[in-house]
Amino acid sequence: MVKLFMKRGYLFGIFLFLYAPIIVLALYSFNNSHSRGVWDGFTLKWYIQMFQDRQILTSLYYSLVIGTIASLVATVIGTMAAFGIDNMKSLPQGTVMNLTYLPVLNPDIVTGIAFMLLYIFLHLQLGFMTLLLSHVTFNIPYVILSVLPRIKQLDRSMYEAALDLGATPALAFRKVILPEIMPGVLTGLLLSFTLSLDDFVISFFTTGSGVSNLSITIYSMARRGINPKINALSTLMFVSVLTLLIIVNIMMARQKAVKSKEA
Amino acid sequence: MKKVLGILFVLAISISALLLGGCGAPKKELNVYNWGDYIDESVLRDFEKKYQIKVNYDTFTTNEDMYVKIKAGGSHYDVLVPSDYMIKRMIDEGMLEKLDFAKIPNYRYIGAAFKNLGYDPRNEYSIPYMWGTVGILYNKTMVTGQPDSWKILWDKKYAKQILMLDSQRDSIGITLKMLGYSLNSKDPAELEQAKKALIEQKPLVLAYVVDEVKDKMISGEAALAVVWSGDAVYCQRENNDLGYFIPKEGSNLWFDALVIPKGSQHKKEAELFLNYLCETGIAYRNADYIGYASPHTGAVKKLPRDLTSDRSFYPLPEDLKNSEVFVDLGSRMKDFDRIWTEVKSQ
Numbered sequence: 188m189v190k191l192f193m194k195r196g197y198l199f200g201i202f203l204f205l206y207a208p209i210i211v212l213a214l215y216s217f218n219n220s221h222s223r224g225v226w227d228g229f230t231l232k233w234y235i236q237m238f239q240d241r242q243i244l245t246s247l248y249y250s251l252v253i254g255t256i257a258s259l260v261a262t263v264i265g266t267m268a269a270f271g272i273d274n275m276k277s278l279p280q281g282t283v284m285n286l287t288y289l290p291v292l293n294p295d296i297v298t299g300i301a302f303m304l305l306y307i308f309l310h311l312q313l314g315f316m317t318l319l320l321s322h323v324t325f326n327i328p329y330v331i332l333s334v335l336p337r338i339k340q341l342d343r344s345m346y347e348a349a350l351d352l353g354a355t356p357a358l359a360f361r362k363v364i365l366p367e368i369m370p371g372v373l374t375g376l377l378l379s380f381t382l383s384l385d386d387f388v389i390s391f392f393t394t395g396s397g398v399s400n401l402s403i404t405i406y407s408m409a410r411r412g413i414n415p416k417i418n419a420l421s422t423l424m425f426v427s428v429l430t431l432l433i434i435v436n437i438m439m440a441r442q443k444a445v446k447s448k449e450a
Numbered sequence: 451m452k453k454v455l456g457i458l459f460v461l462a463i464s465i466s467a468l469l470l471g472g473c474g475a476p477k478k479e480l481n482v483y484n485w486g487d488y489i490d491e492s493v494l495r496d497f498e499k500k501y502q503i504k505v506n507y508d509t510f511t512t513n514e515d516m517y518v519k520i521k522a523g524g525s526h527y528d529v530l531v532p533s534d535y536m537i538k539r540m541i542d543e544g545m546l547e548k549l550d551f552a553k554i555p556n557y558r559y560i561g562a563a564f565k566n567l568g569y570d571p572r573n574e575y576s577i578p579y580m581w582g583t584v585g586i587l588y589n590k591t592m593v594t595g596q597p598d599s600w601k602i603l604w605d606k607k608y609a610k611q612i613l614m615l616d617s618q619r620d621s622i623g624i625t626l627k628m629l630g631y632s633l634n635s636k637d638p639a640e641l642e643q644a645k646k647a648l649i650e651q652k653p654l655v656l657a658y659v660v661d662e663v664k665d666k667m668i669s670g671e672a673a674l675a676v677v678w679s680g681d682a683v684y685c686q687r688e689n690n691d692l693g694y695f696i697p698k699e700g701s702n703l704w705f706d707a708l709v710i711p712k713g714s715q716h717k718k719e720a721e722l723f724l725n726y727l728c729e730t731g732i733a734y735r736n737a738d739y740i741g742y743a744s745p746h747t748g749a750v751k752k753l754p755r756d757l758t759s760d761r762s763f764y765p766l767p768e769d770l771k772n773s774e775v776f777v778d779l780g781s782r783m784k785d786f787d788r789i790w791t792e793v794k795s796q
């Protein structure tokens with residue numbers, strides 16, 4: 188009894204610690220006062236103002252567009268790379284894996300400045316394209332690292348069996364291999380999407396006039412005080428992600444139920 | 451799952467096609483790079499409507515961040531808003547375009563006190579946008595008497611009730627002022643004294659803060675804080691118990707000004723924009739929104755009298771005779787770095 192209570196209490200403590208900041212932020216998005224120090228009644232005005240602030244909306248738009256395109260492209264490239272790496276002999280494989288880890292371990296600021304210098308060296312105008320290229324690049328290692336373990340677990344004989352049963356390699360890949368590694372691919376996709384939304388340092392150095400993502404905009408607002416509009420936006424983003432997660436979970440649960448019935 | 455992926459992919463492709471398609475139109479544009487939350491947004495919309503010029507508006511956090519971006523090239527901005535010492539540095543490095551004041555007639559509204567300043571002595575490159583001071587914000591219910599000196603920040607009576615700025619240049623600067631030196635001092639002995647004073651003050655300090663200072667002062671968590679004048683205006687609007695003063699030893703006087711960087715591809719539009727910002731009605735809206743002091747004579751007239759007659763926020767020249775503008779310290783900045791690290795790590 189006591190043990191169970193301790194277990195639950197411990198878990199509750201962890202979740203409280205994880206979610207307390209988000210709850211506070213959501214609460215203050217309804218605060219009538221501009222300041223975080225005082226509670227001055229309930230209001231929705233920050234939500235209204237947020238939807239009227241073109242700078243915030245433009246940044247949100249760029250964050251989502253860059254996040255979506257960069258994570259998709261990185262996932263495709265990263266997954267193909269993972270297959271390539273898996274097929275290598277052990278010595279080159281080790282080398283390539285270390286090269287993959289390097290960008291992950293490298294401090295963002297070094298990566299950011301390096302990107303900027305490269306683009307200027309190549310006479311690329313900083314802007315949407317350079318921002319996108321950088322995001323694709325820093326996302327690829329994360330995709331490789333989340334797909335590769337799945338490929339390693341793959342049962343080779345399944346693929347060969349599919350070929351024996353008359354499938355073309357492409358069909359066998361689509362019907363047999365891809366579903367098997369899908370969890371890894373999805374993890375890579377979601378991970379790169381969030382990393383891309385999150386990134387400030389690399390984005391700051393690689394973007395140019397007219398293109399700012401949310402992290403750059405929010406960070407630069409901080410000098411004059413975080414505007415409560417940002418709280419409203421963050422709350423909305425959190426709620427959307429939460430809803431998305433719940434929907435995905437319900438769908439998966441249903442699929443599982445259907446499958447177990449069929450079986 | 452695959453369907454979802456497919457839809458996402460189609461979405462991504464169509465969005466990127468839209469984006470690329472939008473580039474072709476030869477519409478007039480203007481790229482502005484300003485501090486975050488440092489303009490009344492509706493002013494930008496009105497400018498776009500009036501002149502049919504699209505404004506791409508980006509924001510930065512520190513002068514140094516902005517400088518790095520401009521110096522490296524590759525980004526094409528037409529209007530920047532650096533502070534005094536950074537303008538000087540950019541002029542010295544040939545990074546700024548000379549302004550054609552014949553095209554900016556509204557420049558005449560800028561007060562005479564804001565022309566020919568040290569960072570742009572011949573008034574060729576910049577138009578002041580906002581200005582202010584650094585001073586002490588105090589809670590009248592917690593502080594006895596009428597403070598007038600930086601020394602109050604070293605008063606043991608207020609132990610653990612003092613908020614210092616977590617900004618090396620400002621904090622070391624005011625300490626130098628307190629000791630009676632220039633805040634641009636390069637003298638190692640004077641700097642050493644400032645370091646000692648800061649270390650001595652450390653047990654009295656509640657926290658080293660930047661932005662949080664406003665919330666803490668409004669909610670009455672501390673008695674004294676070093677703040678920029680615009681933040682003081684904001685805090686006073688939220689809490690009537692707060693007072694602000696510029697210490698008698700003098701302080702830092704700063705300016706943020708509009709400039710056009712070399713290589714701007716929309717110089718004509720940029721000058722139109724600068725002229726627009728100097729219109730009385732527009733300058734008033736910005737000053738009212740931002741809260742810092744405006745160098746625009748017309749805007750000052752339109753602002754509430756009780757604000758513009760307050761010598762803490764619109765100080766008279768005699769209030770500023772001991773105050774100084776930052777100069778670029780070049781390589782000596784390293785000493786400030788070192789001192790601040792030593793103070794913070796004590």
